[in-house]
Amino acid sequence: MYAKCGCTEDARELFDNMSERDVVSWSAMIAGYAQNGLAQEALALFEQMQREGMKPDEVTYISVLSACAHSGLVDQGCYVFDSMCKNHGVTPTKEHYACMVDLLGRAGFLADAELVINKMPIQPNSVV
Incomplete structure (x- = not known):
């Protein structure tokens, strides 16, 4: 709630004071940073999550890719996209591919974005 309202410092304080954190709380905090344009903080928390032994899930990866x-x-x-399957066994979904197309397209790498679409092992949807 705090992060959605732009109060990432308050959100982080609550997160840091949680007695137990699960993949949902980690992903929510990473998403909060991503939604507020704090990509470096999102990536740092993603790294901390892994160092502390928490395995990222599909939602976590969408948040990290969105931040990027x-x-x-x-x-x-x-x-991050390449490491999903290799390091954590998370198979990319249409949402992950959409994030990659968005990432490459925003950066001006349109040919690379088209290549990602053409190599998708699943049928792209209108979002992709």
């Missing part, structure tokens, strides 16, 4: 897309962090976004 809205901040022009193409290299980081591509690395």
Whole structure:
């Protein structure tokens, strides 16, 4: 709630004071940073999440990829996308591919975005 209202510091304070954190709380905080244009904070928290032994899920990856897309962090976004399956066994969904197309398109890499669409193992939807 705090992050959705732009109060990321308050959201982080609550997050830091939680007695137990699960993948939902980690993902919510990462999404809060992403929604407020704080990509570096989202990426740092994503790294901390993994260091603390929490396995990211599909939702976590959408938030991280969205943060990268809205901040022009193409290299980081591509690395995160590639690591989904390799490091955590998360199979990319249409939403993940849409994030990658958005990331590449916003950065002006339209040919690369088209390549991602053409290589998708699933049928792209209108969002992609």
